[in-house]
Amino acid sequence: MEETQEEEREKYSVLKPNSEYVEDNYRKSEDSVKILDAMREKYGIVLDSWQKDVYYCEERYIIIKSGRQVGKTTTIGAKVTKYAAENPNKKTLIISRTQKQSGYLFDMVKQLLFAAEIPLLDEPTETKAKLKNGHIIYSLPSGWTGAGLRFLTAHLIIVEEAAYIPDEVFTAVRPMGATTNAQVIMFSTPFGPSGFFFNCWHDDQFRRYDVSSEDCKRIPLEFLKAEKQRMSKIEYQREYEGRFTQVHAGLIPIELINASMMIKECNPKNIHFIGVDVARYGSNDSVVAFCEYDSATKKSHICRVEVIKGKHRTTHISGFITALKREGKYNIKKIIVDETGVGGGVVDEIVQQLGKRLVLGINNASRGLEETSEGRRRRFIKEDLYSNIIRMMEKEELTLDDDINILRSLRNVRFEYTSKGTLTIFGPDHDVAEAIVRAAFPLMHNAPKKLYCSGMSNEEDESLYEDIDDSLYYRTRFSVM
Numbered sequence: 001m002e003e004t005q006e007e008e009r010e011k012y013s014v015l016k017p018n019s020e021y022v023e024d025n026y027r028k029s030e031d032s033v034k035i036l037d038a039m040r041e042k043y044g045i046v047l048d049s050w051q052k053d054v055y056y057c058e059e060r061y062i063i064i065k066s067g068r069q070v071g072k073t074t075t076i077g078a079k080v081t082k083y084a085a086e087n088p089n090k091k092t093l094i095i096s097r098t099q100k101q102s103g104y105l106f107d108m109v110k111q112l113l114f115a116a117e118i119p120l121l122d123e124p125t126e127t128k129a130k131l132k133n134g135h136i137i138y139s140l141p142s143g144w145t146g147a148g149l150r151f152l153t154a155h156l157i158i159v160e161e162a163a164y165i166p167d168e169v170f171t172a173v174r175p176m177g178a179t180t181n182a183q184v185i186m187f188s189t190p191f192g193p194s195g196f197f198f199n200c201w202h203d204d205q206f207r208r209y210d211v212s213s214e215d216c217k218r219i220p221l222e223f224l225k226a227e228k229q230r231m232s233k234i235e236y237q238r239e240y241e242g243r244f245t246q247v248h249a250g251l252i253p254i255e256l257i258n259a260s261m262m263i264k265e266c267n268p269k270n271i272h273f274i275g276v277d278v279a280r281y282g283s284n285d286s287v288v289a290f291c292e293y294d295s296a297t298k299k300s301h302i303c304r305v306e307v308i309k310g311k312h313r314t315t316h317i318s319g320f321i322t323a324l325k326r327e328g329k330y331n332i333k334k335i336i337v338d339e340t341g342v343g344g345g346v347v348d349e350i351v352q353q354l355g356k357r358l359v360l361g362i363n364n365a366s367r368g369l370e371e372t373s374e375g376r377r378r379r380f381i382k383e384d385l386y387s388n389i390i391r392m393m394e395k396e397e398l399t400l401d402d403d404i405n406i407l408r409s410l411r412n413v414r415f416e417y418t419s420k421g422t423l424t425i426f427g428p429d430h431d432v433a434e435a436i437v438r439a440a441f442p443l444m445h446n447a448p449k450k451l452y453c454s455g456m457s458n459e460e461d462e463s464l465y466e467d468i469d470d471s472l473y474y475r476t477r478f479s480v481m
Contacts, residue, residue: 026056031085031118035078038116048216050209051075054185055082063162063197063206064187067213067240072187076158077108079185080137083156084109085118088133090180093154095173097165098263098402099127099141105160106139142169143263143402152176157184163191163198164404170196193244201244213240235412239429251415251425252390260393261402266303270294272330275439276337277431278317278346285309286317287431290330291398291439300398300443302436305405318349325354336360336438362441382425385437386413388444398440409433 032055039045047055054062054075066072080092094105103126110124119132129137140149142165149169153176159165177184186206188197200206213219228236237243271293279286290304308320325332335354339347339361347361392398400406409432415425427433 026052027058028056029082029086031116032056032082035081035085035112035116035118039078039112042115043111045074047071047075047078050211051078054209055079057207058183059207060181060183061200061203061206062183062185062209063200064185064209064211065190065201065242065244066187066209066211067216067242068189069219070211070213070216071218072211073105073108073160076160076185076187077105077112080105080109080156080158081112081116081118083183084113084129084131084135084137085116085133087135087155088131090135090155091153092135092137092156092158093149093152093176094137094139094158094160095142095149095165095169096160097142097404099139100403103139105158106137109137109139141263142166142173149173149176153180155180155182157182159184159186161188161404162186162200163188163195164407165196167196189242190238190244192238192246198244210242212242235427250411250427251386251413252393252410254411256390256393257400257407257410260396260398261400261407262301263402264301264303264399266290266292266330267294268330270331272332273439273442274321274324274332274335275435275437275441276317276321276335276346277434277438278314278337279308279431285431287435288321288324289432289435289439291436291443293443298397300392300440302398302400302406302439304401305403305432305435307405307432314345314349318346318353321346321350322353325358332358334358334360334442336362336441338362338434338438360441362438384444385441386425386433389437389440392440392443397443400436405432406436410436 036047036055039047048071051071051074054064055078064072064075080094084092094109096105106126106129110129112118113120113124113129113131121130121132124130127139131137138152138154142149149172155177157173157177159173176182186197186200191197201208214224224240227240231239234245238245273291273293275289275291277287277289286308288306288308289302290306292301292303294300308317321335324330325335335350335358337347337350337359347359351359389398393400400410409429412427412429413425413433414427
């Protein structure tokens with residue numbers, strides 16, 4: 001019989017988020033109080049009881065397993081700031097899968113250092129901050145092996161989104177705290193019931209914190225109810241209850257996603273296609289994905305994904321995209337937007353600002369197929385978009401930025417066949433995936449091979465043959481509604 005969340009907590013003696021803690025049990029310092037005061041006065045942040053317990057906890061091994069948006073980054077950012085202020089001439093190491101991801105936590109730390117007026121020796125960089133007391137904070141990516149971390153020793157080791165870090169990295173990281181008796185803190189939403197993070201959760205030497213999103217009063221119950229209806233039971237348990245549920249086989253094999261991920265800087269001189277997923281009604285985030293095409297190697301790379309948090313007017317989204325084009329940093333040749341629903345307003349606004357040639361509005365909501373008298377297909381469906389990136393990844397024509405948002409989103413894309421044999425594609429957190437498949441759409445130069453759609457014509461619509469520049473041509477084979 002499946003264990004409930006409460007039964008899991010009792011079984012592993014997990015500290016419950018809503019427990020009452022005795023303030024007098026904490027060893028407080030002047031700096032620790034000053035940091036909490038600064039968080040409250042300058043940012044309006046008051047730590048929940050479990051966050052405060054993590055903040056003061058001095059046990060050597062700490063692990064936090066939680067749902068989304070419960071305040072993990074805020075908690076650990078305060079913890080790092082406190083430790084650095086209280087421990088002169090020591091080192092803290094923040095590691096995450098990528099530099100971008102570890103940068104989120106490090107930005108929080110730098111903000112708190114300034115807010116609490118903790119004296120710094122030099123201006124912080126993207127990877128290092130040195131305090132006047134001699135404490136150094138490093139923020140570094142782990143990569144796939146952790147080889148770049150082997151030279152370090154540390155007194156506090158923070159492992160962010162630990163469930164997404166390859167097990168090989170932990171082999172490289174563990175020795176760096178052996179001689180310093182380092183405190184190790186790992187935190188993450190679960191990835192699945194396997195791996196180093198999963199094993200550490202079941203290791204009794206760790207002090208465990210199990211925090212469901214339902215325990216966080218800052219997350220509206222209406223939002224969680226909507227997510228529970230939108231997602232499968234297992235998906236909701238993993239993403240919001242923070243449980244080690246089995247990861248379903250997705251549309252895109254996880255092995256293919258992992259094999260396609262790499263760290264690679266954007267080259268602004270290459271051709272860029274921009275894919276946009278506009279937040280639908282009831283959703284908060286819009287996503288802009290950048291697909292870079294290298295005409296010399298004939299390879300493409302999803303080099304950047306920008307998540308625009310919060311509900312915004314369509315003018316905000318179109319303004320962001322228009323500014324991207326006009327600033328001239330990227331050689332943008334096409335902007336691809338789903339023109340159904342609120343996306344239609346974004347398409348109209350971008351066309352008004354930048355002209356029709358640059359913008360491609362597609363309608364992939366329709367499930368059926370139509371053919372003209374010549375037998376050419378006239379309706380475009382979502383399977384084509386996903387089958388295109390699967391084909392490109394399998395042929396090593398498309399790589400992905402090593403970004404946890406990309407990994408999580410593509411992993412969650414699922415599929416099923418209806419009783420009529422129609423394929424449906426869905427999944428939680430797939431806004432990033434939707435933007436990615438649109439960004440790669442102009443490179444759809446072959447018919448989909450991974451997924452077969454009945455009624456597909458083998459004839460090409462020569463009227464859609466477009467000259468992007470001297471080095472790149474593409475065909476779409478089918479027109480789009």
